[in-house]
Amino acid sequence: MIDLRLLRDEPDRIRDSQRKRGESTSVVDDLLSADERRRAAVQSFEAVRAEQKSLGKQVAQAKGDERAALLTRTKELSGEVKAAEAAVTEAEAVLRRAQFAVPNLVEDGVPEGGEDDFVVLREVGTIPDIEKPRDHLEIGEALGAIDTERGAKVSGSRFYYLTGVGALLQLGLLQMAIAQAVEHGFTPSITPVLVKPESMEGTGFLGAHASEIYRLEADDLYLVGTSEVALAAYHSNEIIDLEQPARFAGWSSCFRREAGSHGRDVRGILRVHQFDKVEMFSFCRPEEALAEHRKLLAMEEEMLAKVEIPYRVIDVAAGDLGSSAARKYDCEAWVPSQQRYREVTSTSNCTTFQARRLNIRYRDADGRPQTAATLNGTLATTRWLIPILENHQQPDGSVRVPKALQPYLGGRDVLEPRR
Template sequence: MIDLRLLREDPELIRASQRLRGESTELVDSLLRADEERRAATQRFEALRAEQRSIGKQVAKASGDERAALLARTKDLSQEVKAAEAANNEADQALRAAHLAVPNVVQGAPPGGEDDFIVLRTVGDLPEIEKPLDHLEIGEALRAIDTERGAKVSGSRFYFLTGVGALLQLGMLQLAIQQAVEHGFTPTITPTLVRPEAMEGTGYLGAHASEVYHLPADDLYLVGTSEVALAAYHSNEIIDLSNGPARFAGWSSCYRREAGSHGKDVRGILRVHQFDKVEMYSFCKPEDATEEHQRLLAMEEEMLAKVEIPYRVIDVAAGDLGTSAVRKFDCEAWVPSQSRYREVTSTSNTTTFQARRLNVRYRDEDGKPQTAATLNGTLATTRWLIPILENHQLPDGSVRVPKALQPFLGGREILEPSR
């Protein structure tokens, strides 16, 4: 959630951010009203409580008519305090609801919607493939991907990775973990079921609630990214950032309902309900967040170079940012069968938005607790198999294995289709 002090000092800044996102400024006005009403309710409750305590002390010293008057006032005050406390609690709840509804304040992102991104750079040469097969044709020939049996067992948008397909994914994710460890990240295998406060704390129960799987009997949510569990890992804690950011690399299965994507990217494994991912997550001081964002982006580009696929880096427009992000960079890999770039990584700076919701703090130089900043970024995921298979395909249907992945496939340099 945003800093209420910023809202009080510069509400127009928050309204401008909402306009950049293409969202209603009424949410800002509602939050301002809720903040004012909560402060007024708190002041009344505290004033009545103070009067109640003062009269309590006076009664002990009073006598006669004065004592009777004080006792009568005490009786009236008791009801007033009870009503004021209820009003204060109600105002607190209204403020929290209004607070949760306002997205983070955009910082530096270009204006516009999904198609208004800015290309920052393009890396790598596009392969010359006369008639490229798509990843599913290649995967089926290699007996690496089986969507037919995935649908039979679990329904549409499910799949099996078998044989070299499983080895490719495991190798890619292990390569990502190795790189993360080399850069000082703590490798972490995270829970994939989380409590509502973890999901809400990361901003996934607002505009993105329709994407989330919920288990009502247990009131638990299946995560769409290990970001959720990693963000909540230090909830309600004061962490040590005196030696720099605390960095984690979380490996987990991820689940997304893909609500609203009916008929979109239904072929293959581009848009699926379940996949695996290694996600980077950093806790840092707010003043270090911009630099840390560039660090995560560099990590993603390093991994893409290792699997030898051409890509571009885009600065995502404000209207396409998630609730928590103030700025996001995507890496999009070239997909030969589609003659276009498709997203394979995202890294977002969420500043203090998630940490404020989850109460993650650190101590400043004066020892005073301050809200931490958080950032996240994809280091490898199942979707990467698409550009890996397609960009490294050979005319006879075989696939060249990127050198960095060869050790994970028994040293094989070429994957040959089953005859």
């Protein structure tokens, strides 16, 4: 949610941010108008309420005709106060809707444009020379690790089973992610996967991405597409201690409808309805957010180095940012069967946008409550199995296990295909 003081002082900054996103600037004007109407409504309410209080004191001292006239006016004011209060309530509702329609202010230096206008910051690792690479599903089926056929039989398309070494590989990967997060001072967390509407709305997922979300209508609850939602809402309506950033690593199953992706990446486990993920989440003071963002990106790269896969880091263009993000960096792993990089992590600086919606604050040096900043980043997810299996495939059908993962797979260094 946009800071209304910034809106009033620098509306052109927000309009410029909208243009960078490729979105309409009219929502900024709508928000300015709604803010003015609310302030006018509050002013009118306060004026009639003050008169009402003043008359109450006068009535106590008046007599005769003067008292009767004051009582008549007091009755009139009672109706005016109720009407003015209702006008404030309505104006606040309009203002809230207008605020929710404006995405976060894009950080200076973010590339302009859409999905294809990202900037490559660096490429890391050596792309393996694999003659006729098999894709992850062929490899996974040979290993007895991935079963999409039975997943579809039981649950429908884009569901799957991870079995045998596939299950062990995912569990090992996520455990390694949690271990790394704990090393860096993060609090490990297993989060709820069902959340209330205010939690989903507060993190910005009920806007442009609402069609991606599963909703349980009977209970008015949502299935999360990332533990970011539950982690962000953990401190909602609280004033928290931010002498140091508060950092969490959430492990959860995640659910996405993949609406609008029909026919795209239907093979294997790249684009599925359910997966597991370890998500980093930080609460910090706004002035610390840029450094915290770099820290989360460095941790993602540390994990990618451990699984020994080539990747690149991109600075995502403004038009491809989610509504809550001021800036986002993606790490994309090399996928040999596709001869291209595919996203495996992202980390976003959401500045004070989510915390303002969720009312998460801290006290500054003078003891005054201030809005916190929030950031998130993927540390490992089911999708990582794709580049791990494909980049480490061997000519005989086996798969080499990265050294850092071997302790989590009983010490084995090679996964052998079933005979």
